[in-house]
Amino acid sequence: MSTSSSEDTVRLAALADIHYSKSAPTSLQPLFMQIAESADVLVLCGDLTDYGLAEEARLLAKDLTQVKVPIVAVLGNHDYEADEQRQIVEILGEVGVHVLDGDTWEFRGVGFAGVRGFCGGFGRGALAAWGERIIKDFVHEAVQEALKLEAALARLSAPQRIVLMHYAPIAATVKGEPAEIYPFLGSSRLEDPLSRFDVTAVFHGHAHKGTPEGQTQTGIPVYNVSYPVLKANYTDRPPFRLFEVHPNVKGDVTPLAERRWARRASDHDVEGPAA
Ligand SMILES: [Fe+2]
Ligand SMILES: [Fe+2]
Numbered sequence: 214m215s216t217s218s219s220e221d222t223v224r225l226a227a228l229a230d231i232h233y234s235k236s237a238p239t240s241l242q243p244l245f246m247q248i249a250e251s252a253d254v255l256v257l258c259g260d261l262t263d264y265g266l267a268e269e270a271r272l273l274a275k276d277l278t279q280v281k282v283p284i285v286a287v288l289g290n291h292d293y294e295a296d297e298q299r300q301i302v303e304i305l306g307e308v309g310v311h312v313l314d315g316d317t318w319e320f321r322g323v324g325f326a327g328v329r330g331f332c333g334g335f336g337r338g339a340l341a342a343w344g345e346r347i348i349k350d351f352v353h354e355a356v357q358e359a360l361k362l363e364a365a366l367a368r369l370s371a372p373q374r375i376v377l378m379h380y381a382p383i384a385a386t387v388k389g390e391p392a393e394i395y396p397f398l399g400s401s402r403l404e405d406p407l408s409r410f411d412v413t414a415v416f417h418g419h420a421h422k423g424t425p426e427g428q429t430q431t432g433i434p435v436y437n438v439s440y441p442v443l444k445a446n447y448t449d450r451p452p453f454r455l456f457e458v459h460p461n462v463k464g465d466v467t468p469l470a471e472r473r474w475a476r477r478a479s480d481h482d483v484e485g486p487a488a
Contacts, residue, residue, distance in 0.1 A: 227438040228453045229258035229418020233273040242276040258418040259289025259379030267300040274308045284310045287327040289379035315361030322460030324371030330380030331355040334396035355400040366410035376415045385427025386437035387420035414466040
């Protein structure tokens with residue numbers, strides 16, 4: 214449980230692509246405990262399991278049981294691989310994880326909206342719903358995800374609106390991946406609702422070799438919090454991002470880690486930030 218949270222700020226930890234697997238079991242429990250000490254809420258942006266198995270979700274749920282801060286999540290494409298996504302949602306729900314799929318959740322005045330999202334590409338390179346039925350169906354999936362996100366955002370009344378998704382809504386945060394696979398990493402269609410509802414910040418994963426930070430055309434900050442991205446880009450700290458949000462003051466989220474981890478580096482070797 215966090216020890217120094219202030220009533221007028223919410224500290225938000227964000228992470229994606231933890232890919233819990235039964236064949237290569239690696240527990241992130243020590244990392245989750247660090248997160249629980251540092252943050253008031255944990256945001257998980259999909260690919261929680263490796264092959265989408267209920268069994269993998271059980272391994273994760275076991276590790277999350279000890280985490281005494283609320284957790285909000287979306288599923289990723291890997292969580293759909295075995296067609297056991299409903300069981301995964303149930304298993305994680307049993308340990309208190311709020312799994313969003315076009316849903317909303319509010320915590321201490323901060324609103325969250327989450328969808329998995331979908332792919333199809335960005336900007337002028339985005340796939341259009343034209344030609345064969347199967348192409349139209351493919352594009353339709355991204356449109357549906359964008360509509361789900363829009364409907365969720367319309368239901369949020371909190372001044373601070375945080376969006377979590379698995380796929381990227383902009384190209385900037387997938388930069389670093391091979392250009393050939395950009396169309397499979399996200400969709401610009403997910404960007405429109407963000408601007409329309411003046412979202413505070415967006416967190417996503419999926420692009421394991423992407424870039425940690427970008428922004429929408431209207432300046433909304435977008436964070437790729439994929440575990441491998443954080444490992445590669447922030448070698449001086451545990452692999453999660455930490456932010457501060459003021460529930461009643463409309464404004465950006467403030468990244469905290471730089472300051473906290475700079476202090477930590479001179480204090481301890483293994484413990485999380487002092488706050
Ligand atoms: Fe992933
Ligand atoms: Fe993914």
